Amino acid sequence: MEEQLPTPQNDKPKVLLVDDEESILNSLRRLLRGQPYDVLLATSGAQALEIMAQQPIDLVMTDARMPNMDGATLLAHVHQRYxxxxxxxxxGYADPSVIIKAINEGQIHRYISKPWHDEDMLLTLRQSLAYQHSERERLRLVQQAWDQNEQLKLLNATLEKHVASRTAELQQTADMLDLAYEELKHSYVTSTEVFSLLANLRLPPPKQTNRQIIExxxxxxxxxxxxxxTGRDLTMAAALYNIGKLSWTDRMMTAPADLLHHNDRERYRGYPKQxxxxxxxxxxxxxxxxxxxxHQERWDGNGFPDRLKGEAIPFGARLLKLAVDFIELQRGLILERQMNSDEALVYIRNYAGRLYDxxxxxxxxxxCAAYLSDVSLADPSVKVLTTRDVAAGMILARNLNADNGMLLLNAGKVLNGALVEKLIAFEAMEGAKYAIFVTVPEDLNGATLEADKVAPALH
Known part of the structure; x- marks a missing residue:
């Protein structure tokens, strides 16, 4: 297949008109006089192919009925070669077979009937060439992104050696980028995941979110x-939901949203629109x-940017908010305290009907329970209680940590009255409010309290 070079950006688009009737060609040439095109004429399909072999042509418009080579056959050759x-x-003939042949073999972009309206004809040419220009520009930008990525990898190779863990992380990202770009021409989904990896380089590993949200x-x-x-749209949205944050400072990128000051908070509220x-x-x-x-709209209508309420919020946006908040709560990007997976789900459950559907x-x-092995909240035997609701004989379903991350009690610990009192006192001293995940034996009176050691913080 012959390869046709793209038209240089500073040249006028070349339009080739093909018709065996010179009067038609003359009418079209007069119509296009003064338009920003270079107009070429051909009276047969063979002559048109000769012209296209000598120079790049942006648009071919041909009559359907011509001797020797009809318009559909000509366009089939053009589609194959260029x-x-x-x-x-x-x-001017409503012949379905000709139209079907042109569509199937020539894959035509538009079909125009004779006689034509001059304004419609000019509009069709403008729109067709504008679409062609935008598609070429898209391909140029994809190639530019590829070239810039290659330059970025070359630059990374010349930088001083980073800390070992950081070097390993960058190498892993570069490998993933190489693999993803192999499929870039086949999948926009793949390209969005690549860009999300680049965005993650702005964040330290403990603050990165995109990969977990995508999965x-x-x-x-x-x-x-x-x-x-729907799955494709949700995956691309998960990959690029925070691309509008890339212009932020490093401090603002890693700060909990709840602690942002007035100016930063306003900028934060603008990132979905950005x-x-x-x-x-x-x-x-x-x-x-x-x-x-x-994805930052709230079920009660107090979200942003448009304060949508309830089911007026697109389903995918409601799901994306659940996934984003679940991961960002664990990364410390919403509240100052980093939650574990169960605590994040308790938070989401508590705000159902306000923030979430x-x-x-x-x-x-x-x-989440199917996706993560450390989620116990979905187990119907696990209850989430406050310190004043727990009772002797209940068993901790997961580790209990203070707000500063210090381990208080290990999972599997059987609570007794003394431990419950210490938990209440420690909670009051810290000004905290603990969510305690427990299982309740069928017969608390018959439960045997174990003599496991209590974490030092409670002694």
């Missing part, structure tokens, strides 16, 4: 058998961008 050239059929969303989609399009704006120019990203725009919360907890 697939980037825009193809338009012009005919959690995928598990949800698989468990609920969501259609491929993320959406960066992605809306990409046609396949429009639906994902809409989910990103609304109450109809999705319990189902989301079950998905």
């Amino acid at each position: 697939p980037d050239t825009t193809r338009i059929m012009l005919t 959690l969303v995928r598990v949800y989609c698989q468990r609920h058998h969501l259609d491929e399009g 993320s959406e704006s960066l992605l809306m120019t990409l046609e396949p990203m429009k639906d994902a961008a809409r989910l990103i725009l609304h 109450p109809g999705m919360v319990e189902d989301f907890i079950q998905v």
